[in-house]
Amino acid sequence: MERRTFMKLAGAAALSFEAAMPAIAQGKATVRWWYHYDNPQNTPASLVAKFEAENPDIKIQAEPIPWGGGTDYINRIFSSLVAGNQPDCAMVRLSYLSRFGQMKALEPLDGFLTNWKGRSDISDDVWKINRSPDGKQYYMPLHYVVIYLYYRQDLLQQAGLQPPKSFEDFLTAAKALTKDGIYGYGMRGGAGCHDNWGPFVLGGGASFDKGGMITEKAFAANRWFVDLAVKHKVVPPSAPTDAFRQIVDAFKAGRTGMAIHHIGSVAEVVGALGDKVSAVPVPRGPDGGGWTYFGDESNAIFAGSKNKEAAFRWISFLSSAENNAEQAKLSGQLPITISDAKNWTVHPKRFVEASDASLPIAKPLPDHVKTPDFVGRVLPTNLQRALTGGMNPDDLMKAVELTFYG
Amino acid sequence: MNKATASGAMLRAATPYGFLLPALLVTALVILFPVLQTAWYSLHEYVLYDPDNFRFVGLRNFATALSDEVFWIALLNSAIWVSGIVFLQLLLGLGAALLLNQSFWWRGMARALVIIPWALPSVIIGLMWTWIYDFNLGVFNDILLRIGLISAPHPWLAQPSTALACIMLALVWQGFPFFTVTILAGLQTVPHELYEAAEIDGANSWRQFLHVTLPSIAGIVATAVLLRIIWVANSLDVILVMTGGGPGYATHTLPLYAFLRAYTGMEFGYAASLSLMLTAILLGIVWLYVRRQAGEMER
Numbered sequence: 001m002e003r004r005t006f007m008k009l010a011g012a013a014a015l016s017f018e019a020a021m022p023a024i025a026q027g028k029a030t031v032r033w034w035y036h037y038d039n040p041q042n043t044p045a046s047l048v049a050k051f052e053a054e055n056p057d058i059k060i061q062a063e064p065i066p067w068g069g070g071t072d073y074i075n076r077i078f079s080s081l082v083a084g085n086q087p088d089c090a091m092v093r094l095s096y097l098s099r100f101g102q103m104k105a106l107e108p109l110d111g112f113l114t115n116w117k118g119r120s121d122i123s124d125d126v127w128k129i130n131r132s133p134d135g136k137q138y139y140m141p142l143h144y145v146v147i148y149l150y151y152r153q154d155l156l157q158q159a160g161l162q163p164p165k166s167f168e169d170f171l172t173a174a175k176a177l178t179k180d181g182i183y184g185y186g187m188r189g190g191a192g193c194h195d196n197w198g199p200f201v202l203g204g205g206a207s208f209d210k211g212g213m214i215t216e217k218a219f220a221a222n223r224w225f226v227d228l229a230v231k232h233k234v235v236p237p238s239a240p241t242d243a244f245r246q247i248v249d250a251f252k253a254g255r256t257g258m259a260i261h262h263i264g265s266v267a268e269v270v271g272a273l274g275d276k277v278s279a280v281p282v283p284r285g286p287d288g289g290g291w292t293y294f295g296d297e298s299n300a301i302f303a304g305s306k307n308k309e310a311a312f313r314w315i316s317f318l319s320s321a322e323n324n325a326e327q328a329k330l331s332g333q334l335p336i337t338i339s340d341a342k343n344w345t346v347h348p349k350r351f352v353e354a355s356d357a358s359l360p361i362a363k364p365l366p367d368h369v370k371t372p373d374f375v376g377r378v379l380p381t382n383l384q385r386a387l388t389g390g391m392n393p394d395d396l397m398k399a400v401e402l403t404f405y406g
Numbered sequence: 407m408n409k410a411t412a413s414g415a416m417l418r419a420a421t422p423y424g425f426l427l428p429a430l431l432v433t434a435l436v437i438l439f440p441v442l443q444t445a446w447y448s449l450h451e452y453v454l455y456d457p458d459n460f461r462f463v464g465l466r467n468f469a470t471a472l473s474d475e476v477f478w479i480a481l482l483n484s485a486i487w488v489s490g491i492v493f494l495q496l497l498l499g500l501g502a503a504l505l506l507n508q509s510f511w512w513r514g515m516a517r518a519l520v521i522i523p524w525a526l527p528s529v530i531i532g533l534m535w536t537w538i539y540d541f542n543l544g545v546f547n548d549i550l551l552r553i554g555l556i557s558a559p560h561p562w563l564a565q566p567s568t569a570l571a572c573i574m575l576a577l578v579w580q581g582f583p584f585f586t587v588t589i590l591a592g593l594q595t596v597p598h599e600l601y602e603a604a605e606i607d608g609a610n611s612w613r614q615f616l617h618v619t620l621p622s623i624a625g626i627v628a629t630a631v632l633l634r635i636i637w638v639a640n641s642l643d644v645i646l647v648m649t650g651g652g653p654g655y656a657t658h659t660l661p662l663y664a665f666l667r668a669y670t671g672m673e674f675g676y677a678a679s680l681s682l683m684l685t686a687i688l689l690g691i692v693w694l695y696v697r698r699q700a701g702e703m704e705r
Contacts, residue, residue, distance in 0.1 A: 075669045082454050099455045189564075191650065238541035238561035240653040241569075246540075255542055369455060376670040385654035388566050 029310040030059045032087035033299075034077065036067045038244075038264045042330040051317050058310045063087065069191020069243050071376035078372070081105050081302070088305035089315050091142065094296050095365035095372070097132055102369055106138040107301040112312040113137060118320040121337045130298055133367070139298035140315045143324070143333040145262035146358040147195045147282065147293040148351075150269060152177070152257045154276040163280045167204065167224065170258075170283040174234035177257030184234035186256035189387050190243035193380050194365065195293040196260045199282035200225040202291035206397070208366040213401040219394050221285065226386045226393040240387040251277075262295055264332035266351050279354035281361070290361035297333065370403050378403045441685070444678045452675035467679035477680065479655045480663040483570060484684075487659050488639045490571075492631060494578045499585020500627075504615075506586065507593045517590070524583035532647025535576035539563050539648075563649050566656035573648050573657055577638070585630055592626035593619070632695045636688055660684045 035044065048060045066072045074096060080086040081103055092100070100106050113119055119127075122141050130139040149170075151163050155177055164170040174184025188196040204221025206213050229235045236242065236250060244261070251259040252272035260282060269277055284290040299315035301308055318327050325340035334355060335341050344352060365371050382399045385391035448468070451461045471477045506517050523531070538546050539562040547559040562572045596619060604614045642662040645651060651658045651666060658666075661684060668677035 071670060078454065078672060079669065102455050103457070190652065236541060236561070237559075238564045240561075241564040241649055246542075250542055253542060373671045377666055380650070381652060381654055384652045388564075388653050388656075390566060390654045390656075 028057055028059055029307045030061055031089065031307050031311045031314050032061045032063060033311075033314060034063050034065050034087045034090035036065050036073050036091065037331050038067070039267075039332065040064060040066075042332075044327070044330060047318065047323060047326055047330075050323070051314060054317075055310075055313055058307075058313060060314055065090075069376075071191060071372075074372050075376070078103075081304075084304065086302045086304055088307050088311040089299055089301045091297055092139065092300045093298070093364070094130065094139070094367060095375070097138065098367045099369045099372060100138070100300070101132060101134070105302055105304075107303045107305065107308055108136040108138055109140060109301065109312065110137050112309075112316070116316050118316060118337070121321055121339055122319065123338060126336060129296070129364070139300050140312075140319050141336045142297045142299050142315075142319055143328045143331055143336050144297065145264055145295040145333045146355045146362045147199065147260060147262050147295065148279045148354045148358050149282050150251060150259045150261060150265075150277060150279050152254075152273070152276055153278045155182075155257050163278070164258075164283045165280070167200065167283050167285055171228070171232065171234070174228065174258065175232065178234045182254065183236045183250075183256050184258060185228060186242065186247040186250045186259040187229060187235035187239040188242055188244070188247050188260070189229075189240040189384055190246070190380060192244055192375075193383055194375055195262075195295075197225060197379065197383060199260065199290070199292050200285075201397075203282065203289060203361070204285040205287070205289065208368075208404065210405050211401070213397045213404075218397055222386075222397050223393045226383075226396075229387045230389065240384045263334060263347050263351050263355050266347050267332060270348060279351050281354060281358040284361075292358050292362050294359075294362035294364045295333070296364055297331070366404070368404055374400065374403050444681055447675050447678035448682050450675045452673075452678075454672035454674050463675070467676050468683070470676065471679055471683065476655055476658060476663060477660075480658040480660045483655075483657065484639065484659040484661075486570065487574060488635055490574050491577050491581065491638050492634050494574075495582045495634060496585050496627070496631060498578065498582040499630075500589055502582065502586040503589035503593060504619075506590055520586055521583050523580045524587075526580065528580070528641070528643040529647055531576060531580045532644045535572075535579075535644075536563065536648050539572055564653055566653055569649055569653060569656045573645055576648065577641070577644055580644070581634065581638070584634065585627075588626060588630045589623055592623035596622040628695065628698070632692065635691055639684065639688055 043064075044062050048062055051060060052058065065076050070093075074093075077086070077090055077092070077096075078099070086105070126141045127137070130137065130141055132138050149164070151173075153163070156163060156173060159173070159176040161173050161176055162169070164173045170185075177184040201218065201221045202208075204217070204224060205215065206218030206221055212218060229239055236256065238246065242250070244265075247256070247259050248261065248265050248268060250256045252269060254273075282290065282292045299318060301311045301315065305311055317323055319336060321337050321339040324335045324337040325344075325346075328335040328340070329346055334347075334352070335344065365375065368374075378399060382391060382396040386393045386396045449462060449464060451459065451463045451467075453459065502520055506513060506520065510516075526534075538544050541547065541559055541561045541564065544559075544562075546562065547556070550556045551559065560568070562568050600618045600622070601614055604618050609617065640661055642659065642665055645657050645659065645662050646665070649657045651662050660680060664677045664680035664684070667673050667680065671677075
């Protein structure tokens with residue numbers, strides 16, 4: 001063999017060897033992951049350490065992003081996508097899927113999922129809910145919560161009342177609890193108000209389908225909800241701008257008798273009130289219908305990521321048995337894996353039961369490009385106007401309809 | 407003039423421009439380019455989550471803004487916001503500067519303390535004042551209840567009638583030290599002989615203030631007011647933290663509205679047109695100031 005031929009062959013062999021090696025093996029891949037926890041003091045450091053020990057070729061850069069009622073978090077993700085500075089992967093919600101789809105921002109996971117052993121530990125129903133309308137799977141389910149009704153069982157007992165099951169029961173209880181500087185219901189009119197508005201207005205007959213916000217039934221349900229503040233005055237006067245922190249603090253301080261949130265705030269609430277507090281599904285509407293918010297959370301890999309394989313290893317690690325349980329402890333939510341959900345004892349039983357009992361009426365927000373705008377701007381602004389008398393409640397419903405079908 | 411002298415003169419003439427050129431280039435890059443880009447976007451329908459539908463729409467975004475109820479609410483709020491805050495900051499800053507210009511034993515410490523609100527980040531100011539006004543736990547309600555001015559806590563930030571004024575108060579507190587420090591610097595340049603002469607002429611303290619102090623610091627005050635108008639008109643961080651623009655549109659100002667349309671709605675074309683309108687208004691104010699300054703220089 002001539003020297004020149006040998007050199008050519010050796011060069012080609014070296015190049016083909018490099019090309020054949022998986023991308024992450026060429027050096028230590030760094031995966032940037034954006035997350036948020038309701039309790040910002042919680043950190044995924046132990047999960048990161050465990051993953052890095054199992055995957056020495058990958059470094060995880062976990063970046064906590066402020067939630068801000070959801071709007072800060074999602075605005076940051078969309079902005080980073082536009083700027084081309086997005087992380088490799090991040091926690092995401094179903095209601096963002098359409099907008100991500102329009103931005104062509106996500107990497108389909110179907111190829112990765114084919115060979116992933118943990119797939120069967122997540123129920124088929126969850127996979128189905130998370131599937132994109134184009135038939136592809138962009139989301140790796142992570143955990144979930146369901147919005148329910150916290151109530152002060154001691155105060156209701158004193159008033160001789162049962163936990164409310166219907167709107168009528170709820171109003172009766174709210175009126176009975178409103179006295180001596182205590183308000184019956186800690187309404188959330190500020191950031192994230194959709195999860196307080198939805199159970200009463202969507203549960204009362206409104207819907208996100210075309211024309212669903214402007215039926216007589218929908219108008220009536222919304223008027224009923226607004227009247228809790230305007231007519232019956234069973235909510236604190238600060239309700240129009242109260243957000244997560246205010247409603248939870250007021251409930252913990254005993255200034256409200258009922259509040260609508262999810263199991264993520266159990267540690268705080270039980271820490272302050274102990275056995276005085278319990279939970280039930282949100283009340284049902286006059287015709288027996290109900291709606292509560294299915295607070296899903298998944299991980300997704302962004303199409304612009306240069307470390308997709310490494311990112312998949314990380315997000316699949318978080319959705320695998322045991323790790324998913326650890327992750328759920330940090331987020332305060334419920335594990336998505338079947339094996340971790342069995343015999344879940346992290347939260348007191350009564351709150352897990354209230355979550356489970358809420359599942360039949362639990363739905364995510366619509367998968368629509370305008371949903372983030374509805375959550376972040378349209379509903380809070382118009383609800384606040386209606387609650388402070390600056391707008392006819394029916395116009396609020398027209399504004400919501402216009403947002404989705406204008 | 408020989409050739410060497412002529413080229414030397416040209417070099418001398420060009421030197422200032424040479425020194426200014428880097429600054430001009432940087433300014434063009436970081437200010438002029440984004441402004442032109444914003445102007446370009448304002449003529450388009452540009453929704454960030456739908457970048458493939460980037461369409462030229464001419465002046466339609468501006469026409470939409472003029473028929474948008476929220477634009478007019480935000481414009482009115484901006485006018486109240488800027489005039490109220492700058493006036494109160496100037497008043498408070500002037501008073502504090504006059505006090506700090508006096509001689510007293512802890513003057514050094516007082517001068518250092520007064521700067522603290524100015525040194526705090528706006529987000530901290532917003533969070534701090536949000537808790538001060540809190541319905542359940544806020545000290546503002548607590549103080550008013552204790553002194554008997556109110557009989558029940560008031561939701562200061564949740565009522566459209568009080569929300570804007572409450573945020574303005576927070577910003578007045580944060581920004582008055584700027585006037586204090588600027589005016590104090592001006593006061594220290596007023597020649598003492600002027601006061602001695604005024605005193606000999608029989609002028610009392612008020613007349614000295616009116617005829618000596620105020621004319622001497624007028625230029626500084628005008629510049630400080632102009633800067634403050636621009637900063638306050640553009641500021642949105644404190645509002646964003648304290649109310650997010652609510653309740654309803656009660657605390658929406660023009661930059662906040664543009665911000666919300668840009669970052670929540672992702673409607674960059676429309677948000678760009680709102681920003682340009684604000685820029686045009688501010689440029690009008692700057693033009694008035696420059697014309698006034700030029701007039702004074704000619705005198």
